[in-house]
Amino acid sequence: MSSHSDLLAAQIQAAISHAIERGDLIGTVPSSIPLERPKNRDHGDYASSIALQLAKPAGKNPHEVAELLKKVLEKLAEVASVDIAGPGFINIKLNRASQADLVRTILSAKESYGKGTALAGVKINLEFISANPTGPLHLGHTRWAAVGDALGRVLSAAGADVVREFYINDRGNQMDLFGQSVQAAALGQPIPEDGYQGEYIADLAKEILAENPEITKLDVEPRLIAFREAAYKLQLKDQQRVLDTFNTHFDVWFSERSLHDGGKVEHGLDKLRAQGHVFELDGATWLRTTDFGDDKDRVLVKANGDLTYFSSDTAYYINKRERGFDICIYMLGADHHGYIHRLKATAACAGDDPEYNVHVLIGQLVKIMEGGEEVKLSKRAGTIITLEELVEKVGVDAARYTLIRYPVDTPMVMDLDILKRNTNENPVYYVQYAHARIAAVLRNAAELNIASGLDNFDPAQLSHDRENELLGSLAEFPRIVASAAELREPHRIARYLEELAGVYHGFYADCRVLPMGDEPATALHSARLNLCAATLQVLKNGLLLLGVNALERM
């Protein structure tokens, strides 16, 4: 069953097309009809500004155009009334019983309500976090851990075939430095000047020594490698463990080394050469990314023969495409925004369409407030906040939800004091509370043996303004999911859930669901119970998309 908005849009399109055929209207049929749910309830359940847009090319007064469409819309069984307001807005009120039929749709679809097919058949590689395995995940990674995971869920809901991937930067100087640092800690030597500091280095050293006491007896070179590899293994395992507790899961952990060991970098270079954008200069090998909007060309192979990090990036991109991904989404920190041009240019150099095949999301910084003051984050001062510490302070649900509810391209401030509060100030509780509240009503109804289920559902019972408003919000969910997927903006789900929770609380205050005292249960009670069950389902589906728990009790 298609939604009312789809139905109305189709009907308006058909009406316009007829009017043009009859010569009542001049112009073309618009491909999409603007149809919105007005903020002001007096403006009906749906409103369209289509008449204003059609008026000019038709050389007509917007009111005349609106009248034309009104006549057609009024005949629909689902439509209760049509009004023309202001400069030519068409305000449509739906037949309430027909609108209430949505409850049936939701309760039949269950967890699939909200899912769509907009991205069906599209293979998406979603890469996020991709931290060095040289330390614990910190605040910056945490934003991506929450948003990236939620985006993966949202894209899947839109029908995409999503693979979440973590690129492990396990190659290069940083890894060696990491190994040296851990070794120094193990041998009781000072940590190198530009090495890794922090307690975790000492912890790693201790663990490695406990596991393999013989390690110190190795020759200098193999010993360093042994320390590096052992520390790498432990640190990676630790990152995986922490992400697991954060409810963020990856399908693929992709090692940078595997690109090199498997000859994939050379393969990528060959492919780029074949496309004709590779050149030699000053003894180095370059990719002419300036052909496609980058501000300078990039070195692939240094004059000394070493491969650059950029060469790994390009090979990795080519590898992703060869694994069959249509769209590669990169989620990067604000300090990496300079990569956008070169990533897109790389795709173009490989013969791809950078506008379609590559999508880069830039996440702005997260500031932390505690005790009314900004917490200064500094590696040197040891005041870095790790993902694990954040979760210890505020819990997984509050941390995830807060990080997700803002668009990623805006800097955000996390106030830890607010996140610890269980009040309205903390939106995650507001939404979870609505869910728990409904769960309580349903439990009580079961105890009272009130007839529920769709066999006992009469949509005509739901005629209260609050019920109507709630139905309207529930109807929006599929649209919200679709736009969140299309725009890669999971925060829209969170904002929607807050609105839905608010609408439910309003309904709850004005519409008694269960019979009072000895009052007999009526068809109205059953209908409202079903409406509650439908709301519960949508809240649950939405929270699941965010990876936040839908609590039965609070």
Add this chain to the structure above:
RNA sequence: GCGCCUGUAGCUCAGUCGGAUAGAGCACUCGCCUUCUAAGCGAGUUGUCGCUGGUUCGAUUCCAGCCAGGCGCACCA
């Protein structure tokens, strides 16, 4: 200098194809628990949508130029 992001209520922030009186939470004032979770609901107050132009029936939204803040501009990783 070049590039990316941001500028909306006292605070933290929503507001995708341009639409009707610009929203939410907090803060402040006042009401609502003798029956479903008051972690809730309702009412009131709060704005030069950074500035200046342009596009048009109509601009917080699109375009240009400025101002302010954040972050980047390696044969580093």
